[in-house]
Structures are given as C-alpha cells and as structure tokens.
Amino acid sequence: MTSVDMRTPGALEEAERYTAHNYHPLPVVIAEGDGAWVTDVDGGRYLDFLAGYSALNFGHRHPELIAAAHAQLDRVTLTSRAFVHDQFADFCRGLAALCGKELVLPMNTGAEAVETAIKVARKWGYRVKGVADEQAEIIVAADNFHGRTTTIVSFSTDPDARADFGPYTPGFTVVPYGDLEALADAITPNTVAVLMEPIQGEAGVLVPPAGFFAGVRELCTANNVLFIADEIQSGLGRTGKTFAIEHEGVVPDMYVLGKALGGGIVPVSAVAADREVLGVLKPGEHGSTFGGNPLACAVGVEVVKLLETGEFQRRSAELGERLHTSLAKLIGRGVVAVRGRGLWAGVDIDPALMTGREACERLAERGVLVKDTHGSTIRLAPPLVVTGGELDHAVAQLEAILNP
Ligand SMILES: *Cc1c(COP(=O)(O)O)cnc(C)c1O
Numbered sequence: 001m002t003s004v005d006m007r008t009p010g011a012l013e014e015a016e017r018y019t020a021h022n023y024h025p026l027p028v029v030i031a032e033g034d035g036a037w038v039t040d041v042d043g044g045r046y047l048d049f050l051a052g053y054s055a056l057n058f059g060h061r062h063p064e065l066i067a068a069a070h071a072q073l074d075r076v077t078l079t080s081r082a083f084v085h086d087q088f089a090d091f092c093r094g095l096a097a098l099c100g101k102e103l104v105l106p107m108n109t110g111a112e113a114v115e116t117a118i119k120v121a122r123k124w125g126y127r128v129k130g131v132a133d134e135q136a137e138i139i140v141a142a143d144n145f146h147g148r149t150t151t152i153v154s155f156s157t158d159p160d161a162r163a164d165f166g167p168y169t170p171g172f173t174v175v176p177y178g179d180l181e182a183l184a185d186a187i188t189p190n191t192v193a194v195l196m197e198p199i200q201g202e203a204g205v206l207v208p209p210a211g212f213f214a215g216v217r218e219l220c221t222a223n224n225v226l227f228i229a230d231e232i233q234s235g236l237g238r239t240g241k242t243f244a245i246e247h248e249g250v251v252p253d254m255y256v257l258g259k260a261l262g263g264g265i266v267p268v269s270a271v272a273a274d275r276e277v278l279g280v281l282k283p284g285e286h287g288s289t290f291g292g293n294p295l296a297c298a299v300g301v302e303v304v305k306l307l308e309t310g311e312f313q314r315r316s317a318e319l320g321e322r323l324h325t326s327l328a329k330l331i332g333r334g335v336v337a338v339r340g341r342g343l344w345a346g347v348d349i350d351p352a353l354m355t356g357r358e359a360c361e362r363l364a365e366r367g368v369l370v371k372d373t374h375g376s377t378i379r380l381a382p383p384l385v386v387t388g389g390e391l392d393h394a395v396a397q398l399e400a401i402l403n404p
Contacts, residue, residue: 007041024357026364026371033060036386038369047394049370051383053201054233054344057260058306059383065263065302072298080289087297094304098242099255099272103279106270106292106300110232110258111147113269116286117195117228117256118151120271122171123280125192129224135190139225141177145202146195146230158202178208180215187219193226193254194219198244201233204377205339205346213248220253226277232258232269237384240317240342242307247341253277263303268296312384316342322388323380326395334402336376344381351376353402362401368394 011029028046032039036059038048051057058065072087079085095104105120107113121138125131140146142157153161154168162168173191175182177200194216200206220227229252234244236257245252254277258269271278290296306312320342327338327345336348349359356372363370363378372378382391 011041026360026369028364028369035059035061036383036390044367046364046367046369047382047386047390049368049380049382049394051381052264053259053371054236054238054381055259055262056264057237057312057384058263058303059385060264062263062306062385064306065265065299068298068302069263069265069295072295075294077295078290078293081287081292085294085297087294087301088292091292091297091300091304094301094308095257095261095270096272098304098307099257100251101255101272101278102274104270104272105278105281105286106268106296107288108267108269108290108296109147110256110269111149111152112288112291113232113256113258113271114146114152114195114230115149117193117230117254117271119286120254120273120278120280121193121195121226121228123285124226124277125190127280128276129192131190131192136192137171137173137188137190138193138195139173139175139183139186139191140194141196141200142174143177143200143203143206144174144195144197145200146197177203177206178212180212180219183216184219187223187225191223191225193228195228195230197230197234198248199234199239199341199344201344201379202373204348204373205344205379207339207341208248211248213245213250217250217252226253228252228254228256230256232256234344236260236303236307237312237316238342238344238381239340240320241313244341261300261303262296263299265299266296268300268303316384319343319384319386319388319391323391323395326392327380327398330395330399330402333399335398340380343384343386345379346373347378347380347398349376349378349402359398359401363397366397366400368397 008029029041030038031041038046092104122136125136140155146152151169153165155172156162173186175186229245231243254273262268339346356376356378360372370378
C-alpha cells in the first residue's frame with residue numbers, strides 16, 4: 001500500500017481539526033476491535049496493551065457482554081431511576097455480593113462514583129460520626145488520580161490536572177502515598193474518610209509498601225474514619241484478584257468501581273458499602289439520569305457473572321507472573337525498573353534511551369499499543385483475555401525497540 005492510499009493520515013488530521021486538544025493520541029485510527037486486538041482503518045493490526053485504561057479487562061467485544069447488550073437494546077435502554085426496571089435489582093444484588101457489601105449505588109463514570117463516595121463520606125461524617133457542619137476532612141494521597149471534576153482536581157497534586165481550574169474545593173488533606181506516619185499525623189477528629197488507590201495507576205503503577213494498607217485500615221478503624229478504596233482501575237481482575245486491596249488482606253468500607261464494570265461497552269460505575277454508610281442518602285439527595293440504566297445494568301450483570309467464575313482473576317495472576325518474569329529480564333537492558341501486579345505493569349524506560357512517549361510510538365510501529373504515564377514510564381495493561389504467546393510477543397517488541 002502506498003501512503004497516498006492510506007486512510008490514517010487524513011483521519012488523524014480530521015480528528016485534530018475538530019476537537020479540543022485535551023489528549024495527545026498515538027497516530028493510530030482504530031476501526032475494529034476483537035479480544036486483545038484492534039485493526040486500524042488501513043487494515044493494520046495491533047495488540048491493545050492499554051485496554052481502555054482497564055475498561056476493556058474482558059477484551060474488545062466479549063461475546064457474552066455483546067450478547068447481553070444486544071438483547072437489552074431490543075427491550076428497553078433507559079427509564080431513569082424515577083421508575084424501576086427489571087435489570088436493576090439483578091445488577092445491584094450481584095455487584096453487592098461480589099463486593100461483600102449490603103448496598104450499591106450505580107453511576108456512570110468513574111469520576112461520578114468518586115464524587116458519590118465523597119458526598120456519602122461527608123454526609124456519614126455529619127450524620128453518623130457527629131462532625132460539626134462544614135468541617136469534614138478527607139485524606140488523600142499525593143500523586144493520586146481519581147478523575148477530572150472540579151472537586152477531584154482540587155486535591156490532585158499533578159499541575160497539569162489542577163492548575164487554572166480553581167477556585168478549589170476545600171476539605172482535603174494530601175499525604176505521601178505509602179507513608180503511615182504522615183497519615184496518622186493528618187487524622188483529626190473531623191476526618192471522615194481516607195480515599196486512596198490500592199495501586200496508583202496514573203502515577204506509574206505504584207505498588208504501596210507491604211503492610212501500608214493494613215496500617216491504613218487499622219488507623220481508620222481506630223479513629224472512626226471510612227477507608228474508601230478507589231478500585232476503578234485496579235479492580236475487577238486486573239491484578240489477579242477481584243480487588244487489588246485483597247492483596248493487602250484489607251476490606252475497605254467503600255469500594256469505588258468503574259471502567260471494566262461497563263464491559264468496555266457502556267460507562268458504568270458504582271460505589272458499594274454497607275447500609276450504615278450508603279444508607280445515609282435519602283430520596284432527592286443524590287442521583288444521575290443515566291446511572292443504573294437498563295442497558296448499563298444488563299451489561300453489568302454479565303460483567304459480574306464473568307467475575308464470579310474467577311477465571312479472569314486466575315488468568316491475570318498466572319499470566320501476570322509470566323509478564324513480570326519476562327519484563328524483569330529487561331532490567332539493565334533499557335529498562336530501569338518494573339512495578340505492578342497481575343496483568344498490570346509500570347515500566348520505567350532508561351531516560352537516556354527515549355521518553356515514554358517515544359517508546360509508545362515505536363511500539364505502535366511494531367503493532368503494540370501502550371500508553372506512557374509520566375516521563376519515561378509506560379504502562380502495560382492488556383485485556384485479561386490475552387494469551388501467553390501474545391504477552392511474549394509484546395515484550396519481545398519492547399526488547400527490540402530498547403536494544404536495536
Ligand atoms: C479512570 C479513573 C478514574 C476516573 O474515571 P472516569 O471514568 O474517567 O471518570 C478515577 N479513579 C481511578 C483510579 C481511575 O483510574
């Protein structure tokens with residue numbers, strides 16, 4: 001194919017011309033996806049090792065998820081929560097059971113679920129803990145990523161995410177991730193919650209020091225503070241368990257879920273907690289037009305079923321070993337450090353060789369799609385349906401660009 005016949009350059013130019021430049025996409029225009037693979041408009045095939053930032057844990061167009069969506073499209077897609085629909089209870093019951101919690105509250109995007117958790121924690125603080133009006137404090141970690149709303153960016157420590165978007169929402173205290181002493185010092189009688197990612201994804205797949213979250217749990221329990229685990233990216237099989245926090249032997253008071261909960265088809269997010277916490281919300285106090293809609297719930301029911309089998313968690317654990325074993329062999333050969341759990345890896349490329357962005361561009365040329373996080377770090381997060389052979393192939397491409 002000569003370049004004049006290629007559709008990619010024109011499609012890229014069009015995409016640039018008509019959109020706000022809030023992303024810097026790799027020069028690939030995807031037309032189709034299937035499992036761990038995508039095909040571009042010129043027929044080029046790529047292994048998708050970003051998997052929609054873990055929204056595609058079950059791969060592109062998982063047959064059972066697609067079938068559930070199709071079936072629901074032919075019945076009813078939206079009712080609003082003003083009425084109950086016949087997929088709602090199934091989804092909420094299944095998800096609550098998966099989380100080991102009494103109640104769930106479905107929303108759409110991850111940021112909305114985080115906002116929901118913040119509102120619930122504050123209200124719990126006032127109505128259950130007895131914090132004085134307007135005084136509630138929530139402790140978060142430095143280098144967090146919890147979404148893009150004005151309140152959430154208020155407690156971001158990333159200047160790109162935060163600068164120029166003030167005035168900022170008060171009521172948040174930032175402590176270093178993994179620093180128990182700093183957390184203990186930050187807790188006051190007005191602290192209602194600690195909100196953290198069990199593994200910090202956007203920060204570069206940072207795994208906390210062993211015992212950190214056990215300590216967080218202890219401090220929260222001792223001080224009557226809710227521990228909220230943002231499992232939007234780390235949860236639902238990504239790390240080899242249903243929830244990444246399970247690796248720490250810890251149960252949070254509230255789970256915040258999103259991304260893979262929608263099976264890569266529709267945006268579905270939720271918070272899950274016991275009645276003592278989530279029960280503080282009364283009619284009219286919180287809501288969402290699309291939250292918990294029939295299409296979302298029908299897909300969500302199947303997502304929960306897939307997770308109940310344990311098959312994806314097992315694959316992620318087993319293949320994750322294989323991925324981390326082969327990545328470890330690249331340390332000193334273009335790679336400085338590797339972190340992660342299961343099918344999730346943050347790989348620090350030797351900055352003397354190339355930036356993370358350059359690594360992503362060269363990998364794309366070799367048919368592997370990944371995304372840089374900061375500086376020279378790239379993240380690998382293939383769909384959990386990836387095969388061992390595909391993992392080996394992707395790591396071989398990384399090896400090739402680093403050792404030409
Ligand atoms: C992606 C993400 C969010 C935000 O989810 P959106 O659906 O993009 O709003 C929040 N927290 C974590 C840990 C995430 O990875």
